[in-house]
Amino acid sequence: MELLEALRGTAAIREFTDEPVSNATVYRILDSARFAPSGGNKQGWRVVVVKDPEVRRGMRDLYLPGWRDYRALGEAGLRAWSPLADREAEAAALAREPATDHRAEFALNMDKVPVMLAVFADLNELAAVDRDHDRYTFAGGASVYPFVWNLMLAAREEGLGGVMTTIHIREEEGVRELLKAPDGVALASVVFLGHPVRRPTKLRRASVPEFATFDTFDGSPVTPPDVTDQ
Known part of the structure; x- marks a missing residue:
């Protein structure tokens, strides 16, 4: 598959054959x-390929409370x-019962998805440069989530689709106990892969001028160049 085709066409898939x-x-x-990049090339990820049906059902049950909260907030x-x-x-939102939609099918049946990959981060290997900030920190994820996205791209090359999820966090x-994860690791994502029922062909994303500016936050938008700029 061509690189640009993969970058522009790899959607989140939640329906599998x-x-x-x-x-x-x-x-x-x-x-x-x-081969994903990571800080210092430490490759601080560990993957548990969850195949046991009972463990898979346990993962489903751990997902559902967070899913219901996610729906209620949305x-x-x-x-x-x-x-x-x-x-x-x-x-106040969580005190109300959420409605259901078609995506609830995925939450209720995730134990039946062909591939379930629990991705953990080794906290000893993360270059979390914002660790001591007084705001929410996320820089350490830069050493793990490129690997997670590579899983999605590699799956696409195999004719599969999938979704990276974080609600299990x-x-x-409960996940650590179920999967017997040791101290010093943290759950980064659970990735589900399989053969898609359908594959979206037109992904909706913001245009470049909506999120990119020159020089400052209030700078001029980055727009398609004129012929003379190319």
Whole structure:
């Protein structure tokens, strides 16, 4: 697959066929994803390929409470768990029962998705340069999430689709116990892969001038260049 096609067409997929995915395919995906960049090339990720049906059901059950909270917050017009959120508004939203939509099918049946990959970060290996800031920190993720995205791109090359999820982090201790994760690691994402029921062809994204400016936040938008600028 051409690189630009993969970059522009790799969508989040939550509906999968029953077609299995071989261990050989999973290995190839991991083998390609491992070339992701990381701080100091420490490659501080660990992956648990969850295959046991009972453990998979346990992962599903740990996901559902967070999923319901996510839906309730969204239905109230809130960005779920935003670092700058109004906590009182969040509490009021969580007191209401969320409606359901088609994506609930994924939450209720995630244990049946062909591939479930729990990605952990080794906290000893993260270059978390914002560790001591008095705001929400995220820089350490730069050493893990490129690997997670590489999983998605490598899966696309194999004809698969998938989604990277983070809601399990709300129940991290339960996941750690279920997967027997040692101290010193933190859950970064759970990735689900399989053969898509359908693959979106037109992804909706903001245009470049909507998010990029020259020199300052209020600078002029980055727009398509004139012919003379090329």
